[in-house]
Amino acid sequence: MTRARGSLDAFACVFVLANGLVVACGAPERDVVPSPVTPAEEPVRTAPPPVMSAASAENAPDAAAPAPSAPPALPPRRREEKHEARTTSFGPGPVEPSAPHAFKLAANLKAARASPSGKKTLEIFSLLPETILTKQRTAVDPFADGEWLLVYGEDVDVPGNNVNAVRHGRPAVEVSGAIAKAGFLPLEEGPKGAVRTELFDVRDALFSPTPSLLVMAPRDRAKEISVALVRPVDPGFKSGELARVFFKEPWRATSILPKSLSDALVVVRPASDDGLDVSAEATCPDEAACKEIAEGLRQRAARMNSLMVRVATRGLLIPLTVEGKPGGEGIRAEGTKLRASVHAAPDQVQSILNFVRAALGLPAADPGSP
Structure with missing residues (x-):
């Protein structure tokens, strides 16, 4: 059996998770078993495409992204x-x-x-x-x-x-x-x-x-x-939602969240500019802990948001480095509730999806598609 991580990690993983379609961000490695083949049908084995996480992107030299391969x-x-x-x-x-x-x-x-x-x-x-x-x-x-x-x-x-x-x-x-x-x-x-x-x-x-x-x-x-x-x-x-995801213990979905958080809800809505609005909330053990967690997540977003990441995401993480106000973008504590909101413009969505395609070894998107 081969080992595979059910995660795109960091910003790409969180973004797709918020769309309510991939839910293994930061989860432990799991066994992935290929479909059975007979010896006569043994496929040609090729190395998997490299996957660059946001953490490694901070220290990686500038380089052209590898050309995505066709699905096996x-x-x-x-x-x-x-x-x-x-x-x-x-x-x-x-x-x-x-x-x-x-x-x-x-x-x-x-x-x-x-x-x-x-x-x-x-x-x-x-x-x-x-x-x-x-x-x-x-x-x-x-x-x-x-x-x-x-x-x-x-x-x-x-x-x-x-x-x-x-x-x-x-x-x-x-x-x-x-x-x-x-x-x-x-x-x-x-x-x-x-x-x-x-x-x-x-x-x-x-x-x-x-x-x-x-x-x-x-x-x-x-x-x-x-x-x-x-x-x-x-x-x-x-009504008006594209996806709604609930986690009783959100730390099981992503390693960036502390175990003290519970009852997390992520909601994705279409934005008026054809992008996406993503909001999330979770319950903290008390108000002081909520402020500490919010500040820790803002600092983490700032550390992740290197020049390379800013270019790759077209600045998607910038709002998550600040506290923000109710109804606006940012990560903030409101009593015992941790809240986060971010707007992804169409070009930011496309940039993230280009990253995901490359990470998964999928064909590049048609430049002429709407």
């Missing part, structure tokens, strides 16, 4: 599971989406595609090999075909030990046909029509509680989860 070729589908994958367990908590959970991500994918900056962000996720493989085996690209995405459970990793549900607009017969053609084994102990799958490197159950809902969830409680999702589901985002 996808392996053929398999009827048998021939390698070890992460087997997840949902745990003993409630399975209803409206119940309290340690982690919840709700993304309004339809609204995101209607936003120029949101659309560009989703296009990156559609280029990931895991998404392409999912499209081949289910007929659904969650980021291109989804109305909304809902992830909830105990794990801040995505998909992790969570329920992963996408409401989509693909014809049910097309979805069921693709799943049947993929050769997944049936999950006898799961809900009707459930199959065993290893999409996104996680050994889970795949099923459709309703024709327009595709769910990947831990096998140990798949039946209960299916019953809960047959009923009408409110994903949880509010």
Whole structure:
């Protein structure tokens, strides 16, 4: 098995996390297991593209960014599971989406595609090999075909030990046909029509509680989860929001936050200039601690904001180095609440997404795209 860090680190990671789509910023390394291949189909192994974190960027000499490579070729589908994958367990908590959970991500994918900056962000996720493989085996690209995405459970990793549900607009017969053609084994102990799958490197159950809902969830409680999702589901985002992400223990998502913070909420909205407005809040143990944490985060943002980072982000971090005022940009303490807000203009969004594409080895964006 190879080791991979589920993180883009620093500013790029935080930005994409705020968009409600990548949730492993600063998380511990996790096992990533490639899809099975036979010896005759062994792919050519190439070195992964270098990933530069903001911390290393501060001390790195100026150099041209490496040319991004095309996504790797996808392996053929398999009827048998021939390698070890992460087997997840949902745990003993409630399975209803409206119940309290340690982690919840709700993304309004339809609204995101209607936003120029949101659309560009989703296009990156559609280029990931895991998404392409999912499209081949289910007929659904969650980021291109989804109305909304809902992830909830105990794990801040995505998909992790969570329920992963996408409401989509693909014809049910097309979805069921693709799943049947993929050769997944049936999950006898799961809900009707459930199959065993290893999409996104996680050994889970795949099923459709309703024709327009595709769910990947831990096998140990798949039946209960299916019953809960047959009923009408409110994903949880509010009108005008592109994404809403909740962390009971935010330090599990990123190492830059202290363990004393709790109940963090990140909200992303489209801005009037076609950029994005990102706001976040978390609960501190007391007012004094909140002021100390806010000042520490402002200082950290200032240390990270080297000349190279300022150029790469077009100054995106500058507002986070100051306290700011209520309703404005900055990081501040308001009683026992830690609050942060930042506006990303369209050129700043594009610059960050260019960094993400290079870090993930994805093709560069079309210069002529809106």
